[in-house]
Amino acid sequence: MKKSLFILFTILFAINLNSKAENFSSVFDGHTIYYRITSPVYPYTVSVTYNGSGVISYFGSLSIPDSVLFNGNYYKVTSIGYNAFWNCLDLTSITIPNSVTSIDIYAFYNCSRLTSITIPNSVTKIGVSAFQFCDSLSSITIPNSVTSIKNDAFANTPYYDSIPDGLVFINDVLYKYKGTMPDSTSINIKSGTVSISPDAFSNRTQLISITIPNSVTSIGERAFSGCYHLNSITIPSSVTSIGYYAFLDCTGLISITIPNSVTTIGGLAFENTGWYHLQPNGLVYINNVLYKYKGTMPENTSINIQSGTVSISGCAFMYCRNLTSITIPNSVTSIGDGAFYGCTGLSSITIPNSVTSIDYQVFYGCTGLTSITLPNYINSIGFGSFYNCSGLTSITIPEYVYSIESTAFYGCTGLTSITIPKYVTYINVEAFYNCSGLTSITTRAITPPDVEYSDSFSGVIKTIPFYVPCVSVPSYNSALYWSDFTNQIGVKTLYNIDTTICQGSFYTDYGANLDSAGVYTLVSGCDSVILILNVNPIPIVPQNLTAAGIHNYIELNWQADGESYDIYRDDIFIANSEQPIYIDSNVINGESYYYYVQSLKGDCKSGLSNVVGMTFIGLDNIQNDNIKSKLYPNPSNGKTKLEIEGLTSQTDVMVYDMIGRIVQKHTMKKGINELNIDLSDYAKGVYSIRIANKTINQTTKLIVQ
Numbered sequence: 141m142k143k144s145l146f147i148l149f150t151i152l153f154a155i156n157l158n159s160k161a162e163n164f165s166s167v168f169d170g171h172t173i174y175y176r177i178t179s180p181v182y183p184y185t186v187s188v189t190y191n192g193s194g195v196i197s198y199f200g201s202l203s204i205p206d207s208v209l210f211n212g213n214y215y216k217v218t219s220i221g222y223n224a225f226w227n228c229l230d231l232t233s234i235t236i237p238n239s240v241t242s243i244d245i246y247a248f249y250n251c252s253r254l255t256s257i258t259i260p261n262s263v264t265k266i267g268v269s270a271f272q273f274c275d276s277l278s279s280i281t282i283p284n285s286v287t288s289i290k291n292d293a294f295a296n297t298p299y300y301d302s303i304p305d306g307l308v309f310i311n312d313v314l315y316k317y318k319g320t321m322p323d324s325t326s327i328n329i330k331s332g333t334v335s336i337s338p339d340a341f342s343n344r345t346q347l348i349s350i351t352i353p354n355s356v357t358s359i360g361e362r363a364f365s366g367c368y369h370l371n372s373i374t375i376p377s378s379v380t381s382i383g384y385y386a387f388l389d390c391t392g393l394i395s396i397t398i399p400n401s402v403t404t405i406g407g408l409a410f411e412n413t414g415w416y417h418l419q420p421n422g423l424v425y426i427n428n429v430l431y432k433y434k435g436t437m438p439e440n441t442s443i444n445i446q447s448g449t450v451s452i453s454g455c456a457f458m459y460c461r462n463l464t465s466i467t468i469p470n471s472v473t474s475i476g477d478g479a480f481y482g483c484t485g486l487s488s489i490t491i492p493n494s495v496t497s498i499d500y501q502v503f504y505g506c507t508g509l510t511s512i513t514l515p516n517y518i519n520s521i522g523f524g525s526f527y528n529c530s531g532l533t534s535i536t537i538p539e540y541v542y543s544i545e546s547t548a549f550y551g552c553t554g555l556t557s558i559t560i561p562k563y564v565t566y567i568n569v570e571a572f573y574n575c576s577g578l579t580s581i582t583t584r585a586i587t588p589p590d591v592e593y594s595d596s597f598s599g600v601i602k603t604i605p606f607y608v609p610c611v612s613v614p615s616y617n618s619a620l621y622w623s624d625f626t627n628q629i630g631v632k633t634l635y636n637i638d639t640t641i642c643q644g645s646f647y648t649d650y651g652a653n654l655d656s657a658g659v660y661t662l663v664s665g666c667d668s669v670i671l672i673l674n675v676n677p678i679p680i681v682p683q684n685l686t687a688a689g690i691h692n693y694i695e696l697n698w699q700a701d702g703e704s705y706d707i708y709r710d711d712i713f714i715a716n717s718e719q720p721i722y723i724d725s726n727v728i729n730g731e732s733y734y735y736y737v738q739s740l741k742g743d744c745k746s747g748l749s750n751v752v753g754m755t756f757i758g759l760d761n762i763q764n765d766n767i768k769s770k771l772y773p774n775p776s777n778g779k780t781k782l783e784i785e786g787l788t789s790q791t792d793v794m795v796y797d798m799i800g801r802i803v804q805k806h807t808m809k810k811g812i813n814e815l816n817i818d819l820s821d822y823a824k825g826v827y828s829i830r831i832a833n834k835t836i837n838q839t840t841k842l843i844v845q
Contacts, residue, residue, distance in 0.1 A: 162189050163565050163590055164210050169203045175210070176221055179519070180542045180563045184213045187221035187244070199230035206237035211587075220247045222267075229253060238262045243270050245290070252276060261285045266293045268338075278302070282310055288358070289313045291339035309333065312355070314340050321346040329353055336363045338383060345369055354378045359386050361406060368392050371414075377401045382409050384454055384477070394418065400427045407432075407454020407476050425449070428471075432456040433463075440464050440485075447471055452479050461485050470494045475502055484508050487531075491515050498525050507531055510554075514538050521548045523568075530554055537561055544571045546592075553577045564589045567596050574599035581625070582607040588619035596621065607631045610666035632666045640674040642744035647673055679703075679739035682720070682749035687735055688837075689756050693725040694733065698749060702739030708748075709735050716740075721802060727756045767838070769831060775843035778820030782829065784813050791833040795819070795842075803827075819844050 162174035163186075176189040188204060191197055207214045219242045225231060226249040236243075238260045245267040248254060256279035259266075263283065268290040271277060278298040289310055294300040300308075305319025307327070314329060314336045326349040329336070333353060338360035341347055348369045352359075354376040361383035364370065372395035375382070379399065384406030387393060394414035405426060410416045416424075421435025423443070430445060430452045442465045445452070449469060454476030457463055464485045468475075470492045477500035480486060486506050490513040491498070499522040503509060509529045514536065520543045526532060528551040537544075539561050546568040549555065552575050560567075562584040569592045572578070576599050583589075586609055591597075602624050608616045610630030616622045641647050647654045650662040650669050662669040682700040689695075696707065698720050707715045707722050710733060715722060727733065734753035739746040767786040774780060782793065787808065793815060795804040803822060808815055819827060824844050831838045 162191065165191075166208045166210070168205045168208070171202050172197055173202075173204065173208075174224075175208060175215070175217070177210075177215065177542065177565045178218065180565055181540065184215040185218045186210075186215040187219040188217060188224045189221045190223050190226065198225055198228045199232075201233045201235075202231060203235040204237055204240070206239040218242070219244055222246060223249070225249075225251055227251075233257075236260055236263075241265070243267060245269060246272075248274060250274070255279065257281070259283060259286065264288060266290065268292060269295065271299075272296050284311050286311050287313060287334050288360075289315050289335075289337045290360070291316065291337065291342075291362075293337075313337060316340045317344060324348050326350070329356070331355055334358075336360055338362055340364075341367055343367070352376055352379075357381070359383060361385055362388065365389055371395065373397070375399060375402070380404065382406060384408060385411070387413050389413075398426050402427050403429060403450045404474065405429045405431050405451070405453045407456070407458075407478060409453070429453060430456055432458075433460055437462045442466070445469055445472070450474075452476060454478055455481065457481075457483055459483070465489075468492055468495075475499070477501060478504060480506055482506070488512065493517065498522050500524065501527060503527075503529055505529075511535075516540070519543075521545060523547065524550065526550075526552055528552075537564075539563070542566070544568065546570055547573065549573075549575055551575075556580075557582070559583070560585060560589065562586065567591050569593045569596060570598070571596045572600055573597075576600065578604060580605045580607065582631075583616075584609065586612050588612070588616050588622050591619075591621040594621055594624075597624070603627050605629055609633050630666050632668070635669045636672075637669055638672040638674075640676055640742065642676055643678050647671070676742050676744045678744050679741045679746045681747045682737045682739055685735065685737060685749045685752045687733075687752045687754045689754065692727075693723050694727050694754065694756055696722045696724065696735055696737070696752075698737055700737075700739045700746070700749075702741055702746065704740045706738045706740060706745075707735065708737065709733055719802075723796065729756060731756055767831075767836060769838060769840065771829065771840060771842055775845045776819075778822065778844050779816070779818050780842060782815040782817055782831075784808065784815075784831065787811075787813060789833060789835070791831055791836055793817075794830045794832070796828040796830065797822070797825070817842075 163177045165172050165174045174189050174191050175186040178187050179185040207216050217239050219240060222244045223246045226246050228251050231251050232253050241262055242265040247270045249269055250273040252275040254274050255276045258281040261283035264285055265288040269292045272292050272295045274297045280299050308315040308318050312332045312334050314333050316337060316339060321344050323346045325346050328351045331353040332355050334355060335358040340363045342362045343366035345368060347367045355378055357378050358381045362385045365385050365388040368391045370390050371392045374397040377399040380401050381404035386409045388408055388411050390413045392414060396415045419434060424431045424434050428448050428450050430449050437460050439462045441462050444467045447469045448471050450471060451474040455478045457480050458478055459482040461484045463483050473494050475495055480503050481501055482505045484507045487508050488511045493515045495515045497518050501524040504524050504527045507530050510531050510533055512535060516538050517540055518538055519540050521541060523545045524547045526549050527547050530553045532552050533554045540563055541561050542563045543566040547570045550570050550573045554577055555575050556577055557580045560583040564585050567589050573595055578600050603626055606625040606628045608628055610632055613628055613630045616628055652662055654673055657673055657675040660671040662671055679702040682698040685698040687694055687696050700720055704716050704718045706713055732755040734751050736751045737749045767784055770783045771780050790809050793806040793808055794802050797803050806815055827842045829840050829842050
C-alpha cells in the first residue's frame with residue numbers, strides 16, 4: 141500500500157509540476173524511443189524522455205542509440221531523462237550507450253521486471269530514485285566514473301537490500317548510512333571517497349563526530365541535516381561544493397572549518413546551526429560565496445556584492461522585502477534556487493553574462509520587479525523563475541534559450557508583450573498562466589515549440605496579435621494549443637543563408653534551381669532570402685584499391701584525394717578513415733570478403749572505387765625461409781633495433797599501432813641489415829612491425845613499456 145501511494149504521488153507530481161514530454165521520436169532496434177532536445181544548436185544533444193501521451197511503450201529488451209537524426213542534424217544522446225522509463229513494468233533489459241553522462245530523477249522508477257543493468261563508464265551522475273522499486277534488480281554494474289549518487293537511487297531493490305547495514309559505498313561515493321546507528325557513534329569515512337550523497341546521514345541523531353578525508357569533493361543535499369549531536373566538523377580542502385540543507389538543524393554544531401576550495405553552497409546549508417547563530421548580521425560570505433543575508437535589513441537597502449564573489453547561494457536574500465536594488469559583479473557564475481524569493485521591494489536587476497542559468501524560483505514573488513536584464517547565454521528559463529512577478533512589464537528572453545519551464549511567468553499580469561526566441565522547442569505547463577496583460581506575442585521559432593498543456597497560456601486573451609514567421613503561419617494554425625490564437629499574423633523575415641552544394645547538384649529551396657556559386661536574392665511567399673551559394677568539387681573516385689591479409693587482419697590501400705573515406709564490406713558501411721589505408725581486424729580465418737571505398741570532401745562524395753575481394757588466411761608471424769629478423773630489446777622503452785639477415789632486395793618496414801594505423805614507414809635497401817625504430821614519443825602498448833616486398837611478408841610484435 142505504501143509503495144502504491146508513493147508511486148501515485150510521483151505520477152501526480154510529474155504531471156502537475158514538471159511534465160516534460162518529447163520533442164520527437166525515432167525507431168531504433170524495433171522500439172519507438174522518445175527524445176527531448178537539450179541543445180538545439182551545435183553541439184546538438186538530446187535526453188531520452190517519456191511519451192507525452194502517457195502511453196507506456198517500452199517492453200522486453202531495449203537498446204538506446206548514441207545519436208539520433210532529426211531535421212537533418214545528428215543529436216548526441218547524453219542523458220536518460222526525468223521519468224524516461226518510470227513504471228515500465230514490461231522492460232526486462234536495457235543497453236545504455238557510452239554517450240550518456242547522467243541518469244536522471246525517476247529514470248527507471250518501478251521497472252519491476254528489470255533484472256540487471258550495466259551503466260557505461262561515461263555516466264557520472266545518478267539521480268534521485270533513479271532505480272527505486274526495481275523489485276527484480278539484483279545485479280548492477282556501476283563504473284568508477286560515477287561520482288554523484290542522489291538519495292534513494294537504489295532504494296527498494298534487491299541490490300540495495302543485499303548490502304549489509306552500515307556505511308554504503310558505491311565506487312567511493314558514500315551513498316548513505318543503512319540500518320540503525322548506535323548511540324554516540326563516531327565515523328571515519330574511508331580515504332578515497334569522492335563524495336557524500338544526499339541524505340547520507342540525515343537525522344542520524346546518534347552521530348557525534350565524523351572525519352571526512354581529503355579525497356571528498358562534494359557534500360550532498362541534507363547530508364547531515366538534523367544531526368544535532370554533532371558539535372564540530374572540519375571540511376577538507378578537497379571539497380568544492382556543499383549541497384542544499386547539508387547541515388540544516390545541526391543545532392549543536394558550533395565549530396565548522398570551511399576551506400577556500402568551496403565555491404558552491406546550497407540554500408540553507410547551515411541554517412539553524414550553532415555556528416550560523418554566531419555569525420554577525422549582514423551579508424555572510426564563505427570563501428567568496430555569498431551564503432545569505434542575516435538579520436533585519438533596513439528599509440530601501442541597496443547592496444553592491446563584493447567583486448570576486450563566485451556564486452550567490454540558494455535563498456540568499458529570501459524574503460528580504462526591504463532590498464530595493466542590488467549590483468552583481470561579473471565574477472558571479474551561478475545564482476542558487478530561490479535566491480531572491482519574495483523580495484517584493486526589488487524593482488530592477490541586471491544579471492551579468494558570467495551567469496549561465498536562471499533556475500528554480502529565483503525571483504518567485506518579486507512583485508515590485510519591473511525590469512530585468514538576463515545574461516546572453518542561458519539556455520532555459522527555470523521552474524517558477526518569475527512566478528507572480530506582477531510588476532514586470534517587459535523582459536527579453538535571450539536568443540539561445542530553448543525551454544521555458546513550468547510556471548516560469550505564472551501570474552506576470554504586468555507583461556504587455558513577449559518574444560519567444562527562435563531556438564525555443566518546449567514550453568511547459570502554466571508557463572504563461574494568467575499573463576492577462578499581454579497585448580501581443582511574437583515567436584521567432586520556425587517550428588512551433590511543443591506546448592505541454594492547454595493551461596500553458598491559460599488566462600491570455602487568444603485574440604491578441606500573434607506574430608509568427610510568415611513561412612510558419614500554417615504550422616502554427618494547426619499546432620496543438622497554438623491554434624487557439626485566432627489573430628495570427630505572418631511577419632516577413634529576411635534570412636541570410638550561407639550554404640554549399642556539390643558540383644553537379646542543384647540548390648532547390650525557396651523555388652530556386654541553382655548550380656553555380658554566387659550571391660542570390662530569393663523570394664518565397666512573404667520571406668526574402670539572401671543566399672550565398674558555394675559549390676564544392678566532387679572528389680575523384682578512389683583508384684587501385686588492394687587488399688592483403690596481414691598478421692590477423694586485412695589491410696586495404698588505395699589512391700585518392702579525399703578528406704576522408706567511407707569503407708564498405710559486403711555492401712555494408714563499416715568505417716570512415718582519414719587516410720587512404722584501413723585495417724579490418726574484424727575478420728575470420730577462411731571467410732571471404734569484398735570491399736569498396738568512397739571519397740568524401742565535406743558533404744560531397746565520389747563514385748565508388750573498384751571492388752576487391754579476398755579469402756582471409758591469417759598470416760600471423762609468417763616467416764620467409766630466406767630471411768631472419770630480430771627485434772631487440774623487446775619489450776623496450778620505445779627504442780629498439782630491427783636486424784634482418786638474408787635481405788636480397790629493397791623492402792618496406794611499416795609500424796602499426798594497436799588499432800591498425802600506420803604510425804611509421806621505413807625503407808631498407810639491399811645490403812642494409814639494421815634499422816633503428818624510435819617509438820618513445822608514442823603511447824605504451826603492443827605494435828606490429830611488418831616487413832614486406834614482392835617476396836617477403838613477415839610480421840612480428842613489439843611491446844613498448
